[in-house]
Amino acid sequence: MFLITKIFSFAAAHHLIRYHGKCERPHGHNYRLEISVLGEKGENDLVLDFVLLKKLVKDTVLSRLDHHNLNDFFDNPTAEVIAEWIWHQLFPLSEKLLPYRNEANFPEEIINLLKDPSGAKIDDGSENIVLFEVKLWETDTSIVLYRGPHGNF
Numbered sequence: 001m002f003l004i005t006k007i008f009s010f011a012a013a014h015h016l017i018r019y020h021g022k023c024e025r026p027h028g029h030n031y032r033l034e035i036s037v038l039g040e041k042g043e044n045d046l047v048l049d050f051v052l053l054k055k056l057v058k059d060t061v062l063s064r065l066d067h068h069n070l071n072d073f074f075d076n077p078t079a080e081v082i083a084e085w086i087w088h089q090l091f092p093l094s095e096k097l098l099p100y101r102n103e104a105n106f107p108e109e110i111i112n113l114l115k116d117p118s119g120a121k122i123d124d125g126s127e128n129i130v131l132f133e134v135k136l137w138e139t140d141t142s143i144v145l146y147r148g149p150h151g152n153f
Contacts, residue, residue, distance in 0.1 A: 004036065006035050008054075026069075061086050132147065
């Protein structure tokens with residue numbers, strides 16, 4: 001079993017409405033995001049093409065969050081809330097996309113899902129690869145780890 005992780009970064013602003021202290025005022029962060037999938041090698045000796053994982057995360061998550069005010073999307077955008085949201089954006093697509101293992105094998109249906117991920121229908125598409133973990137770094141020393149309803153600590 002292999003754990004494959006891709007690291008991303010994005011910048012965003014927010015303020016915490018249910019917090020009393022300096023974070024209740026508008027401010028920004030340079031977030032670091034780590035997405036990990038768990039699985040076995042396929043016929044091409046890859047668990048998952050890093051190019052596919054990058055495209056999936058950029059199209060589904062980063063395009064919505066990078067250089068935005070997170071309060072426009074979330075009532076109280078704590079790192080916990082954001083990490084959980086990221087999980088729920090990626091998990092249904094991971095079940096649909098990951099069986100293909102690399103971008104060269106995408107059927108037209110998958111290409112269309114990447115164009116409009118909000119319309120993705122959840123299928124039980126992969127027992128070999130699963131979204132394992134979302135790790136969101138709000139600062140260099142503050143990290144939230146989320147493994148969703150299917151993950152274990």
